[in-house]
Amino acid sequence: MTLTTQTAHGLEDAYPLAALQAGMLYHSAYEPDAPTYHDLTTITLRGRLDPDALTAALAEVTARHPVLRTSFDLTGFSEPLQLVHRAAAIPLEVTDLTADPSPRDRIRAWAEEEKRRPFDWASPPLARTHVHLLPGEQFAFSLSFHHAILDGWSVAALITELFRRYHAHTRHDPLPATPPPAAFRDLVAAERAAVASPDAQRFWRDQVADAPDTRIPRPAEPDTPGRERTVEVLRRPLDPDLLERLRRTARELAVPLRTVLLAAHLRVVALLSGDTEVMTGLVTHSRPESEAGADVLGLFLNTVPLRVDTAVPTWAALVRRVFDAEVALLPHRQYPLFEIQRAAGRSPLLDVLFDYRDFHVYQGMPGVDIVDQDFFEQTDLPLTTGFTRSRHHGGFDLTLTYDRTQFAAGQLRQVADHYLTALNQAAAPDTDPRPSAAYLVDDSAAIDRWNDTVRPYPAATLHGLIAEQADRSPDAPAVCFDGTWLTYRQLTARARVLAARLRATGTRPGDVVGVCLDRGPDLLPALLGILGAGAAYLPLEPALPPDRLAYMLDAAGARAALADAATAHLLPPGITVHRADTQTDTDADADASAASGAEDVGPPDVAVHPDSLAYVIFTSGSTGRPKGVAVSHRAIANRLHWMQDTFGLTPDDRVLHKTPFSFDVSVWELFWPLITGARLVVAPPDSHRDSGHLAALISGRRITTLHFVPSMLDVFLDETDLPDGPLRVICSGEALAPDLAQRFHDRLPAAELHNLYGPTEAAVDVTWHPCAPGESVIPIGHAIANTRLEILDPAGHRVPIGTPGELCLGGVQLARGYIGRPGLTAERFVPDPYGPPGSRLYRTGDLARRLPDGQVHYLGRSDFQVKIRGQRVELGEIETHLLAQPGVRAAVVTLHDQRLAAYVVPEGVEPPDTDALAARLRTQLPDHMIPAFWITLDALPVTANGKLDRAALPVPDTAAGRAPYLPPRDPFEARLATLWEDTLGVDAVGVHDDFFALGGHSLLALRLTMRLRKELGRTVPLSTVLTAPTVARLAAELRRPDDNDAPPQRIVPLNPHGNRPPVFLFHALGGQVFRYLPLTRHLGADQPVYAVQAAGLAPGEEPHATLADMVDDYTAHLLATRPHGPYVLGGYCIGGNIALEVARRLRGLGHQVPLVVLFYSDADEPVLRASLEDDAVLLTHALAGGRVQVDLDDLHRMDPEQRLLAVIDAAARADTLQPDTADLNQARRFVDVFRANAHAVGHYRHDPYDGDLLLFSPTTEGAPPDDMGWRAVATGNLHISPIHGERFTVMYEPRVAHAAAELRKHTDHGLTQH
């Protein structure tokens, strides 16, 4: 039905849709087969049906209520409208089930079908009725309707009115049909007014600014995963006594009962979401407030967000706070949710809904006896908590309406229990609503069980454990560096020499001693020597800025350090520097004393208490200062004992040490094998970043156990030659993705993968999960020995199992604290309310949740700490350093695709010199903390509440700061550029773009070397990428001497694939064709493209002397490549002139050439006339595109070789030297080809041509494009497409995309005359 048939006679009114109606219709349209918003209510009545009376009553209500005569037209007008028709009839069907043995089943089956029977939105009414006659003088009346026309109250009012009228008709005493006093259209008008009201706009904008993203945790396994959404209702009647107490509470606090129920709802949502401040949807009604308003039918509903911080000391205070919030939103409740969501800028804004329904329904229905009632309603929210007046018992039911594809019944039963707990608490309003214990009786028992990890390990020191092992196997090989093995005896002897050296110069137990060494043979003896002297070691990576080393030494209170000849100068004055090398004489002494049966060299170690510090490792600090984590022997010894307990190294095992020793993973790498009699293999410095080297090392040294940060494992798995033996891989430092784990199992089927988690503050790792193939979630696992895990809300209370919270750690592995930072220590190491008396918990700042089996699932960070290749970085530390730079007013640092982006607001109007900023940061921060992207802003974006709006920060432009785009100049550079683009994820890499300026970092550089090996079969050391960071330089490094000199093919297949007619593109003056790569890419994978290169580029080859020679040669090659047309030909500059003549030849041979494309080709003057007349001019054009300042008279006086050099020199100084001329031989050849091509084509005059021509011609704004002389040549179709900008830009990004689209369009649809 269309409007035109209706307008004349049928319509009584038309008005826009309420926002909620539009939303519901949209949802129905989106899921046409689902019963969403198709509601069905069935009531069973006692008595015999009087069909005439019911029909008459239906006609009366239809006549009385416009919504029952309303249809919708969403598209026919400038905005969607609802159309009120003068007349409509609600269909009534009757099914006789009086003789049916199971009538209830029949009705249920009918209902399932009915819910899925759609309404025609264009035909009123969007409602149907059905009566099933039942045995025993009963009948079931069903009303099904689209929710867009009726809300719950309206349904109750409609049924009440319908059966009052029905009853009157059965007694032949019909009721008068007065029109209702208000209309639904008033609501639509009120809503429009609200949307236009600045007050309402401001109110809701403030409400949702920085609002919490309240989410109810989903179970790992919902009831019906992945299927079409279906809702289920869980119903719990409220105990009458409880209800009475709640009513009393409401009276005492002078609020409606609804507010007390809402407060309990918010408390439960806070519990489930793990946050004290929560936001819920609140169903509101905007029914007219007049006496008769209750009679009006329509959709008077809205849902609005309600946001409350539930952390208040009493239930009374919470209820009052909720009431205040309700009162505040009352005047604005007609503002549609859709508009609020828009203001919030996120959707869905709400995850849970509160719906209070106290309908005084079915009253005043004399003579109608309702036996039963069933109501079906399906909304699109995942979870709705309802408190609904029950027709059965007159009290209230708690109803949880949930989506079974997202939630599980068992979980919802627990949620219902939580509601009852909260309601019981709320009924005693003086109690504290915050503690979670009352809700978590069962959960707490499970958590305590999972935390029962006691395993008695002997108290020990690190070096003591190694000394014991050295006593057990003194002559066993212990440590290997670069092929040389040290025995346990030699190792401990070296350590004792150093310990003695330190003690003799004043190192005392409890001191901290720095170690500034690269990874190598001296490192382990140095660490053991320091421990033997009773001190703790402080790792000082030689690659760090000296200022940072000095800061760490000072902050740790270290007075001495061990270093070698290469590193001693890095240490600040005031530090006593000792040589770390002990080497051969000690080994010889050790062996000699062993041989003679004497004691080991050196005095015995001092006694060290297990609670003494073993090491101090600095990590990034959010306030700008790194913090030194001080870890005791007892803590780290527990970690090593657990590891040995779990994995059981044997003397045959070999563990690889490759982690930088400033990263605490190195502690187990170094010490674990040596307390067990296994062997330690030390990887060379920097090899940890080279996966090819690692793979070789693992195979060559028969490594059995090693560590990977997941991002490095990801790269390692790309290696072609992976070790195939049994291997134990320990992962930690970053979240381990299921995809990566699966790839591990696929590529290394014989290897084990273990996921471990822990911060430096808890002695390396505190959880463990052994990975198995096929896991969709990789948890961090269970607590290890003598360790406790708690997941707490912001108020320090346990959260339910499954709810996210802050992961807090307890047990013997906790660090002593941050050295010299008691305040910071007290803030992060807090009393453990769930642990042994007096114990502490370390608050990690990590978000996590418990899975049902007790394993912990890591979810991310609660703050601005990020991980960059496994290393902890506090963004605040970088920001603090930036702010300390002159000229910086404000600064923010974010992580973008594993790369740091710095946003800087300068003091004045001058943009800051970001290169200088980066350079200064490099003197203060480690490399991995230097931003890759720099963005200058006038001001930082803020939210409505004035907080920094991180989401509004512009995404870093990965293309910013590039050199002017120069495309690849030969196939080799083209391949390299493609590899760069893939590796960096950027478009159009020019040959002079710097890998690191494009956001590359060491891991990406490693990926690039692997791709080079795979794609080119060339082993490229990582260092080559670092020293040759542009495509041009890398190509030069890698180019074999004969790469340039191999004879080039005449025809280069730029893309040989696809079924479309092939495109052949002809060379321009320089003879090369790689300028056509961007066009090829944009023409698409299905468009074959071939390029024709000039003769003469290869040594010994002569360039063509005339255009006729070219046409002969190129036509032959073209036909050899693709013997059959049709062909599309084209070219840039003289390439277009050549293409036209080849086209003429091909057509003469009987082939089809539907199109010739001329990119800036000139018919009158194919080559600049001056170039043809003066060879010096030609040189400047060939070598510098004409953009060079030279004195032509000077050039004329020179001999040709001098002249060439002079122009190259001038062009290089002007930075305009053509990229094809990097070396002199190449330059000579290039000029020869250029000169020959210029003369071959330059004097040519085309005969008339009657085929189709497409010309790309330059133009300035507003002026028509020049025909470049082609109108005189073209006797067929000529279409001119303007080029804006410099002429060659038509071949390059971004304009080349347009050129490609034009070319494709004209090939497909033929040419239109222009």
Place this chain on the structure above:
Amino acid sequence: MRDGHYKVVVNDEEQYSIWFAERPLPQGWHDTGVHGPKQTCLDHIEQVWTDMRPRSLREAMGE
């Protein structure tokens, strides 16, 4: 822990920390009597917790 009122607490190993002012203390921790905003409490700890070694270690080392 959000901002609010805190108290400075200490355990038998003489390790200092902070705790919510209005909440009962976990077992084994003692109120030092210093209460106030978080930063005030942390500043106080910065002053008084001068030797971060646990008491048992200090005693074992003969001090």
